[in-house]
Amino acid sequence: MLPSLTKEGNQRGGIIPRKLIVTDSVFSMDGDIAPLPEIIELAQKFGAMVMVDDAHATGILGNTGKGSLEHFGLKADDIIQMGTLGKALGTFGAYIAGSRELIDYLINKARGFIFSTSLPPSVLASAIAAIDLVEDEPSLRQALWDKTWYLKKGLDSLGFDTMGSETPIIPVFVGDAGKTMEFSRRLFEEGIFVSGIRPPTVQEGKCRLRATVMATHTYNDLDMALDAFLKVKKSFL
Numbered sequence: 001m002l003p004s005l006t007k008e009g010n011q012r013g014g015i016i017p018r019k020l021i022v023t024d025s026v027f028s029m030d031g032d033i034a035p036l037p038e039i040i041e042l043a044q045k046f047g048a049m050v051m052v053d054d055a056h057a058t059g060i061l062g063n064t065g066k067g068s069l070e071h072f073g074l075k076a077d078d079i080i081q082m083g084t085l086g087k088a089l090g091t092f093g094a095y096i097a098g099s100r101e102l103i104d105y106l107i108n109k110a111r112g113f114i115f116s117t118s119l120p121p122s123v124l125a126s127a128i129a130a131i132d133l134v135e136d137e138p139s140l141r142q143a144l145w146d147k148t149w150y151l152k153k154g155l156d157s158l159g160f161d162t163m164g165s166e167t168p169i170i171p172v173f174v175g176d177a178g179k180t181m182e183f184s185r186r187l188f189e190e191g192i193f194v195s196g197i198r199p200p201t202v203q204e205g206k207c208r209l210r211a212t213v214m215a216t217h218t219y220n221d222l223d224m225a226l227d228a229f230l231k232v233k234k235s236f237l
């Protein structure tokens with residue numbers, strides 16, 4: 001059991017600092033997945049709370065798309081799970097899931113929540129509709145994963161370095177910032193939009209293209225993208 005918010009708060013009296021481990025579950029630039037079971041073990045050892053940012057996992061990871069905890073088969077009671085509505089769910093806003101105690105605490109104490117206008121009904125209705133799709137149409141998620149592996153394997157077989165990505169975020173390593181942005185520009189000329197990622201988002205010398213697949217891409221689209229990658233690589237790198 002991780003420390004409860006209230007117990008810690010009572011004990012604390014300003015003396016015992018509360019420890020919190022915060023991590024992304026899917027890392028947004030490499031597409032790898034945080035080893036949550038090990039992180040939780042570490043938290044238990046040191047009496048820390050765990051907060052996981054599921055921005056890139058909501059709707060994607062787990063058999064029913066509930067995110068990283070479902071992916072690892074972990075119980076959520078003591079873990080603060082946040083996600084956004086603006087990635088796979090295609091709308092705007094964010095959520096925090098956790099114990100009743102935590103949610104009551106945040107409703108009463110989180111300044112950004114208390115002093116912000118709530119999300120408009122149209123945005124919330126879109127988010128609810130998107131969550132319904134996540135729940136009711138698992139074939140969309142399956143298509144996303146199938147197409148993700150198709151593109152990733154295709155890129156790997158063309159000699160690109162996809163940096164060990166495990167998710168639909170597929171980085172393609174280039175290195176130099178200028179070359180990365182030029183590669184992105186030339187892909188765009190070929191009709192493929194893949195953004196270039198450079199410092200400060202990633203370290204100097206670790207610039208990459210970041211390709212993302214959608215469930216609605218066709219295999220034809222992905223083949224076009226692979227052709228474009230190869231063409232630009234041959235003409236340029």
Ligand SMILES: Cc1ncc(COP(=O)(O)O)c(C=O)c1O
Pocket residue numbers: 024028053055056084085086087092093094
């Ligand atoms: C890991 C992570 N958390 C949170 C966010 C913020 O998401 P939003 O723009 O939906 O608030 C991002 C955005 O890219 C992200 O990558």
